[in-house]
Amino acid sequence: MARISFVLPVGGGGGGAHSVVQEVNAMRDLGIEARVLVNRRNAEGFRHTYDRFPWVETGGMEAFDGPKDLAHLAAQEDVLVATTNTSAHTIAEVARLGRAPAYRAAYYVQDYEPLFYAAGSAEHALAIASYAVLPECTYFAKTRWLTGMVEAAHGHATHLVVPSIDHGIYRPARRPAGALRQVTAMVRPATPRRAPRRTLRILERLASGEFGPVAVTAFGCTAEELREAGLTLPEGVTLMGRLRQLEVAELLRATDVFLDLSDYQGFGRTAAEAMACGAIVLAPGLGGATDFISDGVSGFLANTTDEAAVARAIRRMLSLSDAELRSVRLAALEAVSGFTPVRAAVSELRAFGLG
Known part of the structure; x- marks a missing residue:
């Protein structure tokens, strides 16, 4: 059975985290051992935000304290997925801790993060570098604009994947007639x-x-x-x-x-x-x-x-x-x-x- 972990160092609530959680939920329904790895500082907030998913409390979410802790959690994985530029660097640090890892590295590009920071800033440099720190990485993104940005700026072939919406809660409802x-x-x-x-x-x-x-x-x-x-x-x-x-x-x-x-x-x-x-x-x-x-x-x-x-x-x-x-x-x-x-x-x- 395939094992996939998404490294998501956030407390949740944003669109990128929603994507990861609902797609992990779908993978688990498909029989994949998928889970989310959250840095410990954000773990409690993550549990609160996504408490409607039972697996968050039953092993589908694990907290880690740093690269060494993450290396232990990732030891049996088939795929370890970065979801932010900082998590790409953390995964790269995991690889540097020992021999070549057994897992495949992937990078879920949910936005082009170099645009978040001022050019020349340390944060901007780290975001740019995140596209070079994972050898033989599988890059994927959910819009053609994002795949094009990664391919043009960094030369990486990038898979176009399907975006996800939780249609169980985002659905139309009858509106009252005559209202503003x-x-x-x-x-x-x-x-x-x-x-x-x-x-x-x-x-x-x-x-x-x-x-x-x-x-x-x-x-x-x-x-x-x-x-x-x-x-x-x-x-x-x-x-x-x-x-x-x-x-x-x-x-x-x-x-x-x-x-x-x-x-x-x-x-x-x-x-x-x-x-x-x-x-x-x-x-x-x-x-x-x-x-x-x-x-x-x-x-x-x-x-x-x-x-x-x-x-x-x-x-x-x-x-x-x-x-x-x-x-x-x-x-x-x-x-x-x-x-x-x-x-x-x-x-x-x-x-x-x-x-």
Whole structure:
């Protein structure tokens, strides 16, 4: 029986961690001995975030204290998967501790992390180096934009795998007739590439009635986090705070229009999840969302760094007739319907040469 471990040094809650957990869950259902290895500092938060998966408490999640501890956990694995640039370096350190490891190294590229850091910084250098520290590594990513970035910047052939959405919670729901259209956006003050200031400016314009009567909701941070970042919640915008995955799904099922105004998206998970809930989405034209959004057909794309272009797209979306909205909504549901954890798991197993 194949044994696969994903090294995931985070407390969970983000899109990348969601991908790993639901794909590990699918692999386990397929009879694979798959598990998640979390650094001990984040282990308790991880258990709390994913307590709805029984295997998290029964051996499917293990905590490690450093490379030596990880080497012990990895001794019997067939594949050891990095999921972040830091975990790639940790796996490389494991290999340096002893003889050539029996496992195959893989790198799940969930975003192009060198873009997270200032050029010339130590963090940027480590992110760049993560693509050179794992010999004979299997690289895989879930969008053509990401596979293209790795191949162009580092010369590594990179497998395109299927993205996954938990359709058990991200699903459409009947909306009340005659209600105001609900516009929702995620605001992340601590993540500049998610454009929190731009997002709040656009939400302020929406709440003011500039685009017509709508109800406006934001989530992803607390009011205190906004204040600490020097940001102000616009009048008329409801802030839901930090939400767990089931709570995000509930909000998206009540959403008519979802806005992701990030500079770019390696994948665009929340937009895809919103589409699975029946929402009409606006996503960045730069990045992975172009794999599943055809502009004006299954959703909308814009140069999100240009607020005038964003405003034009929003006017276009909110001017759609009921028949046009239904057409886009159905196309959106169809576009992401194949993003299942089982299909994602199978595509990864094939990338590893195990299927």
